[in-house]
Amino acid sequence: MSGKKNLNNYPVKKIIGKKIILRVLERGDLKRSLAWLKDSSVNMFLSQNFCDYTEEQELKWFKFIQSSRNDIVFAIKDINTNLHIGNCALHKINWGKGDCELGIxxxxxxxxxKGYGSDTIMNVTKFAMFELDLKSIKLNVYKYNRRAIKVYKKCGFKLIQTQKKNHLYNGKYWDTLIMELKKT
Ligand SMILES: CC(C)(COP(=O)(O)OP(=O)(O)OC[C@H]1O[C@@H](n2cnc3c(N)ncnc32)[C@H](O)[C@@H]1OP(=O)(O)O)[C@@H](O)C(=O)NCCC(=O)NCCS
Structure with missing residues (x-):
């Protein structure tokens, strides 16, 4: 961590969107989250292949996140039913440079x-920019994840770099796109 700012200066309350409520991830959310990570039709889009991820590894990760001043993970809840439908995160928050990485x-x-991802990203990026006062949010997305790319563009992210054919999926090498949202 650099600078005097950290997450302790920003007690995070719930973030309320049109379709979602975001609240900080709790230990009770882990079992559900692990099932998603192990689902190959979900983890094909993620930065890591979580097929063999264990409860112990997930708990270790959760304890790291809880103690980190540079990472925050939210549970995404359906505003109408309160069902926990996913997670999103601001990682590697650099308080000095004013940047971080987004995951969802x-x-x-x-x-x-159904619009839940767009609503989540609109609200979590607003929180990062205007509550945490960050200036830039970056993310990585595989070129075959056309839905995610569409959503990121809709939320204001711009392509800043293409890492050529560095990700092996389904017998083929794919590009990874680096996108950024800047505070204007
Ligand atoms: C990516 C993700 C967050 C998007 O959230 P979502 O709630 O499904 O997306 P939304 O409904 O808000 O928006 C989807 C948009 O993509 C469009 N879309 C869907 N499939 C598409 C495709 N194959 N190609 C192009 N656009 C597509 C939809 O039409 C919609 O656009 P619109 O709002 O203009 O109608 C979510 O699908 C998800 O978590 N997927 C699995 C994990 C993942 O990919 N995470 C991101 C890793 S970088």
């Missing part, structure tokens, strides 16, 4: 393509 997974596949 909607694990409940019945909730894909």
């Amino acid at each position: 997974v909607i694990g409940e596949k019945g909730y894909w393509n």
Whole structure:
């Protein structure tokens, strides 16, 4: 961590959108989250292949996140039913430079393509920019994840770099796109 700012200066309350409520991830959310990570039709889009991920590894990760002043993970809840449908995160928050990395997974596949991801990203990026006072949010996305790219563009992210053919999926090498949202 650099600078005097850290997450302790920003007690995080719930973030309320049109379709979602975001609240800080709790230990009780882990079992559900692990099932999503192990689902190959979900983890094909993620930065890591979580097929063999164990409860112990997830708990270790959760303890790290809880103690980190540079990472925050939210549970995404359906505003109408309160069902936990996914997680999103601001990682590697650099308080000095004012930047971080965004991650999102909607694990409940019945909730894909219904606007929950867009609403989550709009609200979590607003929180990062205007509550945490960050200036830039970056993310990585595989070129075959056309839905995610569409959502990121809709939320204001711009392509800043293409890492050529560095990700092996389904017998083929794919590009990874680096996108950025800047505070204007
Ligand atoms: C990516 C993800 C967060 C998007 O959230 P979502 O709630 O499904 O997306 P939304 O409904 O808000 O928006 C989807 C948009 O993509 C469009 N879309 C869907 N499939 C598409 C495709 N194959 N190609 C292009 N656009 C597509 C939809 O039409 C919609 O656009 P619109 O709002 O203009 O109608 C979610 O699907 C998810 O978590 N997927 C699995 C994990 C993942 O990919 N995480 C991101 C890793 S970088």
